[in-house]
Amino acid sequence: MLAGVHLSTGVVRTGSDLALVLSGLAIAAMASAALVMTYVVTWAADQVLAVPLVPALLQVVPPDSGVRGTVIAVGLNVLTLLCFLVVMRLSPLSGYHAAEHKVIGAIEHFGEPTVDRARAMPRAHQRCGSNLLAGVLPLLLVGIPLFQYYPALAAILTIFGWTFRFQTGYLIQMIFATKEPTDKQLRAGLESARKLLYLWRQDPYKRVPPLVNLWQRGFLQTFAGLIAGMYALEMLYNHLHIFLDF
Numbered sequence: 001m002l003a004g005v006h007l008s009t010g011v012v013r014t015g016s017d018l019a020l021v022l023s024g025l026a027i028a029a030m031a032s033a034a035l036v037m038t039y040v041v042t043w044a045a046d047q048v049l050a051v052p053l054v055p056a057l058l059q060v061v062p063p064d065s066g067v068r069g070t071v072i073a074v075g076l077n078v079l080t081l082l083c084f085l086v087v088m089r090l091s092p093l094s095g096y097h098a099a100e101h102k103v104i105g106a107i108e109h110f111g112e113p114t115v116d117r118a119r120a121m122p123r124a125h126q127r128c129g130s131n132l133l134a135g136v137l138p139l140l141l142v143g144i145p146l147f148q149y150y151p152a153l154a155a156i157l158t159i160f161g162w163t164f165r166f167q168t169g170y171l172i173q174m175i176f177a178t179k180e181p182t183d184k185q186l187r188a189g190l191e192s193a194r195k196l197l198y199l200w201r202q203d204p205y206k207r208v209p210p211l212v213n214l215w216q217r218g219f220l221q222t223f224a225g226l227i228a229g230m231y232a233l234e235m236l237y238n239h240l241h242i243f244l245d246f
Helices: 017-049 053-058 066-090 092-110 115-120 129-147 151-163 165-177 183-202 210-217 219-238
Strands: none
Touching: 017 053, 017 066, 017 092, 017 219, 053 066, 066 092, 066 129, 066 165, 092 115, 092 165, 092 183, 115 183, 129 151, 129 165, 151 165, 210 219
């Protein structure tokens, strides 16, 4: 997260609401940077291939139909995702993400996290949300564009992607979503882990209603920040062709 590492059991947590919202905004900012990168790459390909890729990316012309339109749609979807993953890899968020996984691994294996124990843990984690994302990406990026003309292929790729979501998620984590945390990032993770364990030990058997559990996990706050940031990004995106004189 933006202000360090957020950990939660669903009953207790270590991050504030404001920090979680800011983390969502940070993800939206990375999406903005990825959009710029996507535009630059698309413009370069447009010049080389003499294919109107930029208008298709900016959605200022109706998409081509048939095989060519499908290939363009899938290619732009994949390019946009890759640009976002590259931006994430370059951002501090990937280091904090790795610190989160490492301290969680240290807790799971040793009960009490330390610097040496956390450093020894892998950056990828089986329960990371990247695995779920990897499972639905084939549907969103490839399956939907292909469905109109190649429904059988779209279904096969969607099923294949979901079946191998953990393997794909592992690769996404190792290549893009995490990087070896700095000492500062790892310390932030350890501080968060120790705070979480302290809070949990005050009442280890405490239970809360499902909605409170969801709030404590921080998904809603992060999602709210992400939606606010994406709304601002969409407004910019919808008027980008004006700024670019397209």
